[in-house]
Amino acid sequence: MKTDSKIDKALALDLLGKMMKARKFEEKVQYYFSLGMIHGTTHLGIGEEACAAGTCSALEPLDDMFATHRGHPAAVCKGIDINKMMAEIFARETGVCKGKGGSMHIADKSVGVLGANGILGPSLPLACGSALAHKKLKDGKVSLAFFGDGASNEGAFHEAMNLASVWGLPVLFVCTNNTYGMSTHISKVMKVTDIEKRAIPYGMKSVTVDGNDVMEVYNTVKEMRKYAYENNEPVLIVENTYRTSGHSKSDGNLYRTKDEINYWKERCPIKRFKERLLSEGIATQEEIDNVDKETTEIIDNAVKFALDSPYPKLEDIYDDVYAD
Amino acid sequence: MVEITYANAIKDAISEEMRKDDNVFMMGEDIGVYRGAFGVTGGMVEEFGEDRIMDTPISETAFVGAAIGAAVSGMRPIVEIMFSDFMSVCWDMILNQAPKMHYMFGGKVNVPMVLRTASGGGTGAAAQHSQSLEAMLCHIPGLKVIVPSTPYDAKGLLKSAIRDNNPVMFLEQKLLYRTKGMIPEEEYTIPIGVADVKREGKDCTIVTYGRMVHTCLNAAKQLEEENIDVEVIDLRTLLPMDKEAVLKSVRKTKHLIIVHEAVKTGGLGGEIAASVAETDVFNYLDAPIKRLASEDVPVPFCPILEKGILPDEDKIVKAVKEVLA
Incomplete structure (x- = not known):
């Protein structure tokens, strides 16, 4: 799919801001993690921001989104409260999940973030059900599941593809294809690595985009959202990208070369988009610098908010095991 | 009705x-x-x-x-x-x-x-x-x-x-x-988490649930003929479990048998027994707690074997007599 040549300036700056916010958020997480000030583990999606920003911006604000363990950029771009999200990662009581979820379980129903997920694959069946609810309730929403190339080998992927197509569910299955399942390259685990083709036996519409081109992602998802909603049909969207950060804190990058990582750093979606905005005269350097400055402030404030927040209290551990 | x-x-x-x-x-x-x-x-x-x-x-x-x-x-x-x-x-x-x-x-x-x-x-x-x-x-x-x-x-x-x-x-x-x-013909609901005393008795408490409730009630009927008065508690909800109902009954009868169809090892019988043993109600017990459950095997096909691995009325009657002996 080709990118529309005319870019709306406000949209462009919004997308740039979201990508920068996601990038800076994760860089801060990485930094405080290295200082030992963040507990547990984190899975960063540095390099994949165009997928999150383009996809989430193309949804309606209250559409439901189910994310993966590498879910920070998606939550940021879906409009979650950044302070509360940062506080969650710092395990604070003010966190979006009250410090009980952490990096792998960021969620906020009020903005349609129905959760990052520590398990690979379930986002697709969950999104099927959510889409079924929207179809029944006629509330104008669709549902979206992010997953990776790795999870497309899970049974849950195939079961959900079948269910969504046979039931005609308004759901978008968005594969963030970064070509690695942890350390294992896609070519070692799939005979046919063109994931788009996995829609064929399910009679489902599918499309592949350059996941490092935020406008291409945005325009495609926008169009596919409209299609899914109007026709009550699922769509498989494959967004090809690359994770320049490691899989998690344990990653020694033994499975790929520095040259490969550098090749993709050159194709950084933020860098590419800035260059395009300048070369096509859509935004000035000053305007881009302003977005840079604003997003830095937002993230710095979020860290401050998190660090100033108390930890949850041990006596509250039984809160929220059950709903009233 | x-x-x-x-x-x-x-x-x-x-x-x-x-x-x-x-x-x-x-x-x-x-x-x-x-x-x-x-x-x-x-x-x-x-x-x-x-x-x-x-x-x-x-x-x-x-x-x-x-x-x-x-x-x-x-x-x-x-x-x-x-x-x-x-x-x-x-x-x-x-x-x-x-x-x-x-x-x-x-x-x-x-x-x-x-x-x-x-x-x-x-x-x-x-x-x-x-x-x-x-x-x-x-x-x-x-x-x-x-x-x-x-x-x-x-x-x-x-x-x-x-x-x-x-x-x-x-x-x-x-x-x-x-x-x-x-x-009842009119609408009703039953709260989750509340056990039901299916038969009141004073000599021995049997805690059970599911289809074993009926097996236990039949055993209780047999025992009644021998003047043994068994209380049968149907847990109904297993999580959250109405442990207070069990404790209350054991305080009264001073004897406890747990019966379930699930295999014994790792079964809820252990949980129920421990819930009694870790409270002061343990001191009320006049005999060790007994668990009757399926043998620890996959469910076998042959009907003689399938029936044989499970608690039945005779086994329950025998167990009650043992704890009361």
């Missing part, structure tokens, strides 16, 4: 809730024109249509996952897994998704879902269609687990389960589907 089968009590509970609340619907394998593998949903697709009585692909991960997704996005799904043994093929949904969401998402996402499934043996279906897996479910905070023993309990508890804002596992007893009992 009217007489009704256990299966029809379940159907009536669902139908009443579906008539009242458009957001309640059902999904499962062959629950439409086939009427479900055990005939529970007969006539429902005719009344409610295929949009609300949804036959699914043979794809438990997809449709149980979809039930959870529908629940978080505003519906109140009831999902049927044909045999409880098949929870294995959608275990992630039962273990990692439904029960975790409310807690790990900070109390802001509810999963109002009921998962109905046929549990237990006695049908000659052998090792993969006969298990009693409730202890595994009770090991998962966030779930509620119900095992009804009568049509009255099945209906009242299922209605409460459908209205509950948590994932509720409703384990129906295959051998009880055709049994009959009395229920």
Whole structure:
């Protein structure tokens, strides 16, 4: 799919801001993690921001989104409260999940973030059900599941593809294809690595985009959202990208070369988009610098908010095991 | 009061809730024109249509996952897994998704879902269609687990389960589907988490649930002829468990036997025994606690073996006499 040549300036700056916010958020997480000030583990999606920003911006604000363990950029771009999200990662009581979820379980129903997920694959069946609810309730929403190339080998992927197509569910299955399942390259685990083709036996519409081109992602998802909603049909969207950060804190990058990582750093979606905005005269350097400055402030404030927040209290551990 | 089968009590509970609340619907394998593998949903697709009585692909991960997704996005799904043994093929949904969401998402996402499934043996279906897996479910905070023993309990508890804002596992007893009992004509519900004294007695407490309730009641009748007065407590809900009801009874009878169809090792008998042993009620006991449960084997096919591995009336009578000796 080709990118529309005319870019709306406000949209462009919004997308740039979201990508920068996601990038800076994760860089801060990485930094405080290295200082030992963040507990547990984190899975960063540095390099994949165009997928999150383009996809989430193309949804309606209250559409439901189910994310993966590498879910920070998606939550940021879906409009979650950044302070509360940062506080969650710092395990604070003010966190979006009250410090009980952490990096792998960021969620906020009020903005349609129905959760990052520590398990690979379930986002697709969950999104099927959510889409079924929207179809029944006629509330104008669709549902979206992010997953990776790795999870497309899970049974849950195939079961959900079948269910969504046979039931005609308004759901978008968005594969963030970064070509690695942890350390294992896609070519070692799939005979046919063109994931788009996995829609064929399910009679489902599918499309592949350059996941490092935020406008291409945005325009495609926008169009596919409209299609899914109007026709009550699922769509498989494959967004090809690359994770320049490691899989998690344990990653020694033994499975790929520095040259490969550098090749993709050159194709950084933020860098590419800035260059395009300048070369096509859509935004000035000053305007881009302003977005840079604003997003830095937002993230710095979020860290401050998190660090100033108390930890949850041990006596509250039984809160929220059950709903009233 | 009217007489009704256990299966029809379940159907009536669902139908009443579906008539009242458009957001309640059902999904499962062959629950439409086939009427479900055990005939529970007969006539429902005719009344409610295929949009609300949804036959699914043979794809438990997809449709149980979809039930959870529908629940978080505003519906109140009831999902049927044909045999409880098949929870294995959608275990992630039962273990990692439904029960975790409310807690790990900070109390802001509810999963109002009921998962109905046929549990237990006695049908000659052998090792993969006969298990009693409730202890595994009770090991998962966030779930509620119900095992009804009568049509009255099945209906009242299922209605409460459908209205509950948590994932509720409703384990129906295959051998009880055709049994009959009395229920009121007017609407009623039974609160989740409250045990029921099915027979009052003063000499020995038997704690049980599910179809073993009836076996225990029959044993109690036999013992009555020998002037032994047994109290039978039906837990009804296993998670959260009404431990206070057990303690109260043991304080009175000073003897405790636990009976279940599930295998002994890791079964709820151990949990119930420990709950008594770790309180002062332990001091009331005049004899060691006894557990009667299935032998620790996969359910065998041969009917002599299948029956032989389970507690029965004779074994219960013998056990009661032993603890009272």
